[in-house]
Amino acid sequence: MKNWISRIAMVAFLLASAAPAFGDLLPDPPNRNRTEPKASAAKVPMVITREYKGSGATLEIPRSLWQRLQAEGAGDNQQYGADAGRGLTLSGAQTVVAGLFLSLALVFGGVWFVRSRKRLDPLARTAFLIGAVALFAVAGGIVYGNAGPPPAVTRSLTTSILVPEARNWGAQGQVTLMVVDDDHPITLTLPDKK
Amino acid sequence: MASNAQALNRSLGLARGAPSRTGALPFAAVFIAFCILASSLVARLPIQLSVATVFLFAGPHNWMEFRFFLGRMPLHWGRARTFYSTALGGVVLLTVAYAGLYLAGGSWYLSQTTWTVSTAIWNSAIILWIAGLVYIRGRERRRDRSFVFPIAFALSAAVWLAPFWFSLGLVYLHPLIALWFLDRELKRRRPEWRTAYHGCLGALAAILVLMWVRLASAQNLDDGGDVSWRITQHAGAGFLTGVSSHLLVSTHVLLETVHYGAWLVLIPLIGLNSWPWKTDRIPLASPRAGWPRLTGAVLIAGGIVVLFLWGSFYVSYATTRDIYFTFAIAHVLAEAPFLIRLL
Numbered sequence: 001m002k003n004w005i006s007r008i009a010m011v012a013f014l015l016a017s018a019a020p021a022f023g024d025l026l027p028d029p030p031n032r033n034r035t036e037p038k039a040s041a042a043k044v045p046m047v048i049t050r051e052y053k054g055s056g057a058t059l060e061i062p063r064s065l066w067q068r069l070q071a072e073g074a075g076d077n078q079q080y081g082a083d084a085g086r087g088l089t090l091s092g093a094q095t096v097v098a099g100l101f102l103s104l105a106l107v108f109g110g111v112w113f114v115r116s117r118k119r120l121d122p123l124a125r126t127a128f129l130i131g132a133v134a135l136f137a138v139a140g141g142i143v144y145g146n147a148g149p150p151p152a153v154t155r156s157l158t159t160s161i162l163v164p165e166a167r168n169w170g171a172q173g174q175v176t177l178m179v180v181d182d183d184h185p186i187t188l189t190l191p192d193k194k
Numbered sequence: 195m196a197s198n199a200q201a202l203n204r205s206l207g208l209a210r211g212a213p214s215r216t217g218a219l220p221f222a223a224v225f226i227a228f229c230i231l232a233s234s235l236v237a238r239l240p241i242q243l244s245v246a247t248v249f250l251f252a253g254p255h256n257w258m259e260f261r262f263f264l265g266r267m268p269l270h271w272g273r274a275r276t277f278y279s280t281a282l283g284g285v286v287l288l289t290v291a292y293a294g295l296y297l298a299g300g301s302w303y304l305s306q307t308t309w310t311v312s313t314a315i316w317n318s319a320i321i322l323w324i325a326g327l328v329y330i331r332g333r334e335r336r337r338d339r340s341f342v343f344p345i346a347f348a349l350s351a352a353v354w355l356a357p358f359w360f361s362l363g364l365v366y367l368h369p370l371i372a373l374w375f376l377d378r379e380l381k382r383r384r385p386e387w388r389t390a391y392h393g394c395l396g397a398l399a400a401i402l403v404l405m406w407v408r409l410a411s412a413q414n415l416d417d418g419g420d421v422s423w424r425i426t427q428h429a430g431a432g433f434l435t436g437v438s439s440h441l442l443v444s445t446h447v448l449l450e451t452v453h454y455g456a457w458l459v460l461i462p463l464i465g466l467n468s469w470p471w472k473t474d475r476i477p478l479a480s481p482r483a484g485w486p487r488l489t490g491a492v493l494i495a496g497g498i499v500v501l502f503l504w505g506s507f508y509v510s511y512a513t514t515r516d517i518y519f520t521f522a523i524a525h526v527l528a529e530a531p532f533l534i535r536l537l
Contacts, residue, residue: 094310097314098352098355099351101347104344105343112338119338
């Protein structure tokens with residue numbers, strides 16, 4: 001009898017605690033079968049930055065994107081999606097081919113140096129080595145200086161950029177929408193809070 | 195007629211066997227004075243002088259370059275067969291590709307992405323073609339020139355990362371190639387003038403720096419018209435938005451003016467050693483084994499093209515300018531192999 005009562009009490013407790021737990025569940029993940037909004041057909045870069053003296057958050061949207069989004073409302077989003085896709089592909093192709101050529105430059109330069117080192121006098125050989133090291137040092141310095149922030153956190157827009165308290169809930173507040181010239185990506189500027 | 199040319203050369207101190215250093219100082223003085231005068235005028239009226247110099251000298255300087263290259267082309271290629279085949283084949287293919295790219299770029303056939311990639315491919319092709327020519331020329335002379343390939347590949351990498359910088363570089367560096375040709379001709383025929391000539395090049399650099407200082411904060415040129423828009427875009431104003439278009443156009447026009455002067459006056463006087471229209475010193479026009487009539491006919495046809503170009507400029511300057519600068523890439527490309535052979 002006591003066992004029966006305790007089991008009923010345990011089920012009741014579970015049911016009672018399930019309601020708030022169910023209420024705290026995250027929203028459903030997007031249904032793959034449902035129709036996505038048209039804007040999701042094109043991915044565009046977005047930057048989140050901070051403004052030291054700003055008083056409120058602003059969201060800057062490039063003018064051409066804004067106009068395209070308006071056109072999209074009229075059912076003209078397919079061309080825009082294709083354009084945006086090409087833009088992203090170009091940068092990757094440029095980097096890949098440039099990397100290929102740089103690799104070829106290193107290989108051919110190395111082969112040339114090995115083959116001709118007997119013909120080169122020691123001064124020329126040393127000068128070549130110093131020149132090569134200096135070139136790579138300068139190029140390396142420029143590349144390192146231009147490197148982006150750490151990729152795990154700041155090169156993708158995921159919840160990892162949020163403080164732990166905001167990861168489940170997100171953040172909300174007012175934002176000023178601004179349409180700007182085309183040489184900017186979409187930029188969300190947040191006021192600096194000391 | 196040939197004796198008249200030799201008399202002219204003698205009077206200018208250009209004939210072989212003339213007393214050493216004779217004429218070096220007047221040559222340098224005239225060169226520097228011309229650069230100062232040109233820079234002063236160009237800085238005041240950049241658009242007008244750009245129109246005038248292209249109208250007057252673009253065609254004739256192409257004809258003169260063609261005449262110079264014709265005089266340097268051997269009748270029998272011999273061991274240089276691979277070099278000249280690669281050179282001429284490259285000039286034709288790259289020119290056709292450039293013209294096709296330009297024509298397609300003006301239509302809706304090419305998207306911005308395809309245009310950028312095509313430009314990078316064309317730029318890489320020209321770099322690798324020049325590297326190949328340097329290597330082949332080295333093999334002819336039994337010298338290892340394989341070091342050009344790592345340089346060419348590194349340049350190609352840069353071209354892919356920033357394709358339009360290379361194109362802009364061609365616009366500004368091409369006029370200077372004439373000065374390199376002149377240096378090589380002086381080395382062959384008037385080596386005692388080279389010191390003065392190198393001083394002239396230093397003076398030209400100083401004149402350019404002075405002009406940049408003066409025009410650094412100049413207002414952008416009015417590019418509202420068809421012609422002025424083309425001229426400012428050609429000088430890179432659409433790309434270097436932080437630099438005064440007045441400075442860019444002035445720099446380009448000054449370099450082009452010096453380029454025209456070198457090809458139309460200095461190189462013929464020093465390098466041809468005869469009147470340009472005389473074919474007796476052209477190997478291809480040799481009466482025994484060459485084609486004297488064909489060579490003469492080609493030169494006359496070139497002259498007719500120059501007259502036609504003047505007429506076209508007169509009728510529609512903007513359109514003719516577009517067409518001219520598209521096909522003029524051939525003479526830019528043709529300079530590479532002949533310069534390599536002079537080195």
